[in-house]
Amino acid sequence: MHSHSINSRRFLAVTLLNLVITAVEIVGGLLSGSLSLLSDAIHNLGDSFSILLGFCAQEISSRPENEKRTFGYRRAEILAALLNALFLIIISIFLVVEAIERFSNPSPIDGPIMLGVAIVGLLANLASAWLLHQGSDSSLNIKATYLHVLSDALSSIGVIIGGVIITVTNITWVDPLITIVVAIYICIKSWPIVHKTISILMQSSPKLDYSAIKQDILQIDGIVSVHHIHAWMIDEQRIIFSAHINLHDIKLSEVEPIYLEIEDLLHSKYKIGHITIQAEVERGLNESLFNTTADKEE
Structure with missing residues (x-):
């Protein structure tokens, strides 16, 4: 202020x-x-x-x-x-x-x-x-x-x-x-x-290494797959990021620590400010990192 x-x-x-x-x-x-x-x-x-x-x-x-x-x-x-x-x-x-x-x-x-x-x-x-x-x-x-x-x-x-x-x-x-x-x-x-x-x-994607992000997220215990990634910028400093992750069929209370680990990773390593993660078990398991077909279906 x-x-x-x-x-x-x-x-x-x-x-x-x-x-x-x-x-x-x-x-x-x-x-x-x-x-x-x-x-x-x-x-x-x-x-x-x-x-x-x-x-x-x-x-x-x-x-x-x-x-x-x-x-x-x-x-x-x-x-x-x-x-x-x-x-x-x-x-x-x-x-x-x-x-x-x-x-x-x-x-x-x-x-x-x-x-x-x-x-x-x-x-x-x-x-x-x-x-x-x-x-x-x-x-x-x-x-x-x-x-x-x-x-x-x-x-x-x-x-x-x-x-x-x-x-x-x-x-x-x-x-x-x-x-x-x-x-x-x-x-x-x-x-x-x-x-x-x-x-x-135009909500163009910021310059991020998306392949590296995927590999880093997959290193977290419990995550099977990552897909449906979106990233854009509100201004020149604030990056918005969303992704779907596939997990084993576990309790919601066990999912939250995984969310926090993803957020810490993206904040510290990639300077991403606002993160939204959607957890799934089988839905989208075989989809690619950037999936336009899923967007149309949703």
């Missing part, structure tokens, strides 16, 4: 910083005539929306499980991460199109103004990235927001380089070139988040 409160304060601080950066860069972009500075401003404005979305998703995901959402609201953060990453890609495509048009129709650029505003933007973006860095490894939502801010910092560095070159040489095509380079970088960094969030939402 303490960590959640810290993340909430950081989301708020980063949002305010991004709004300030956006206002400064819009004014600076209009005064200097720099497309890369205006594109960075649009990017920052989008980031403010994305950070706000990420904050709302984090608040929703912290709600407890209930009869309507028995697995809780953790998918809210996954949805926010997907929307944030897609938004970054769409903005990047827009910037590339605008940059290509600027190559055909160059316009004069005030290098010193462009340079000064870009330096302010870089400092603010670095401060935002520092605020979000700590939680970026534990949450796809925070990671997506962190990448937004980090890509802004990189964009600002590109604008600074462009501002220096334009101030010294007056070569204005550097401005759209930097815009394209930054946009491509943003797409490259955003695509893995899109891929992973879609995989989670």
Whole structure:
């Protein structure tokens, strides 16, 4: 709960910083005539929306499980991460199109103004990235927001380089070139988040060694066979696992210790969080590990 409160304060601080950066860069972009500075401003404005979305998703995901959402609201953060990453890609495509048009129709650029505003933007973006860095490894939502801010910092560095070159040489095509380079970088960094969030939402199986899991479970005394395995993820950290096991015809009180042994094994060795085991005697004895026919019959 303490960590959640810290993340909430950081989301708020980063949002305010991004709004300030956006206002400064819009004014600076209009005064200097720099497309890369205006594109960075649009990017920052989008980031403010994305950070706000990420904050709302984090608040929703912290709600407890209930009869309507028995697995809780953790998918809210996954949805926010997907929307944030897609938004970054769409903005990047827009910037590339605008940059290509600027190559055909160059316009004069005030290098010193462009340079000064870009330096302010870089400092603010670095401060935002520092605020979000700590939680970026534990949450796809925070990671997506962190990448937004980090890509802004990189964009600002590109604008600074462009501002220096334009101030010294007056070569204005550097401005759209930097815009394209930054946009491509943003797409490259955003695509893995899109891929992973879609995989989670489609309930794709996590990367587990299912053959090894089967062999480990069969090593437990009393278990004859394992079949009908399902595994999926609620978010990037919580794996849900279910399986059917065949046992000898024993008492229910003798089954419970076997359940506990399976749970301990899967928790400790495979980091699986939520486990459901169904015990059977003869039913499904000859079925394969992944059995689609049984699903249809049930």
